Each structure stands twice: as C-alpha cells, then as structure tokens.
Amino acid sequence: MKKTLLLITFILGCMPLLLGNNCGLNQRMSPEEFREKQQSFMAKEAGLTKKEASAFFPVFFELQEKKASLNRKAHLVFKRGENVALTEKDYKILLDELQDIRSKQMELESVYYKKFVKILSYEKLYKLQQAETTFHRQLLRGVHRKGRGRQ
Numbered sequence: 001m002k003k004t005l006l007l008i009t010f011i012l013g014c015m016p017l018l019l020g021n022n023c024g025l026n027q028r029m030s031p032e033e034f035r036e037k038q039q040s041f042m043a044k045e046a047g048l049t050k051k052e053a054s055a056f057f058p059v060f061f062e063l064q065e066k067k068a069s070l071n072r073k074a075h076l077v078f079k080r081g082e083n084v085a086l087t088e089k090d091y092k093i094l095l096d097e098l099q100d101i102r103s104k105q106m107e108l109e110s111v112y113y114k115k116f117v118k119i120l121s122y123e124k125l126y127k128l129q130q131a132e133t134t135f136h137r138q139l140l141r142g143v144h145r146k147g148r149g150r151q
Contacts, residue, residue, distance in 0.1 A: 035061060038132075038135060039053065039057050041131065041134075041135050042128055042131040042132055042135060043057075044131075045127065045128075045130070045131030045134065045135075046124055046127035046128040046130075046131045047124070047127065048120075048124060048128075052119070052120055052124065055119045055120075056116070056119050056120055056128075059112065059115050059116065059119065060116075062112075063108065063109075063112040066108055067105060070101050070104055070105050070108070073101055074098055074101045074102075077097045077098055077101070078094075078098075081094050
C-alpha cells in the first residue's frame with residue numbers, strides 16, 4: 001500500500017502541464033527545454049549521480065509520454081460531454097471510458113514503479129518524488145504570480 005501511494009504521488013507530480021519562471025524557467029520554452037530543466041533540478045535535489053540519472057530519466061520520460069497520451073484521451077472524453085444534451089446512458093458510457101483510462105494509468109504506474117526500483121534505491125526514488133513536487137510547486141507559484149500581475 002505504501003509503495004502504491006508513493007508511486008501515485010510520484011506520478012501525479014510528473015505531468016509538466018504548467019510552465020513558469022521559477023527554477024530558471026520561462027513560459028515559452030520548448031518541451032525539450034522543460035525536460036532538461038526538470039531533469040537537472042530533480043537530479044540535483046535528489047543527489048543522483050550521472051550514471052543514475054542517465055539510467056532513470058529515459059524511463060521516467062517514457063512513462064510521462066504514455067501518461068500524457070492517456071490524459072489526452074481523457075480530455076477528449078470530457079470534451080464529448082460538453083455542451084451536449086446527454087442521456088444517463090451516454091454519461092455512463094463516458095464515465096466508463098474515463099474509468100478505463102484511469103485503470104490503464106494505474107497499470108502503467110505499477111509497471112514503471114517496478115522498473116524504477118530496479119534502477120534506483122527507494123531512498124533516491126523518494127528524494128526524486130520530493131524534488132519533483134518542489135519543482136512543480138515552484139512552477140505553479142510562478143504562474144500564480146504572473147496571473148496576479150495581469151489583473
């Protein structure tokens with residue numbers, strides 16, 4: 001159970017959806033630049049060696065790509081339900097599809113958790129999770145501050 005919760009928290013923090021100016025980031029960077037900043041920050045904060053980072057991050061970003069694909073599918077399901085008069089049966093179909101997507105995400109997380117523990121120690125994985133959470137919090141703070149300045 002603890003492993004599952006750790007994995008879920010780790011994975012949920014992985015989705016780079018928002019960009020900000022903290023951690024040396026700006027809102028107009030390419031996905032590649034974002035990954036480089038994320039990888040650099042996380043590796044430094046978690047104390048990864050170059051060897052550990054080169055083994056971990058390709059697998060980490062592979063998972064992120066697969067999860068992003070599932071998230072795009074979920075977004076399309078949600079879009080199908082917008083501004084349309086749907087029946088209870090239609091809503092059930094949409095919710096069943098969303099549940100299926102969430103199940104696939106959980107399966108992915110489980111598969112990749114097993115891969116991650118073969119690459120790094122539990123301590124390093126935990127530190128990476130903390131670093132990733134910090135990275136994303138800093139991004140959100142930067143976006144929040146920018147938004148406040150536009151009012």
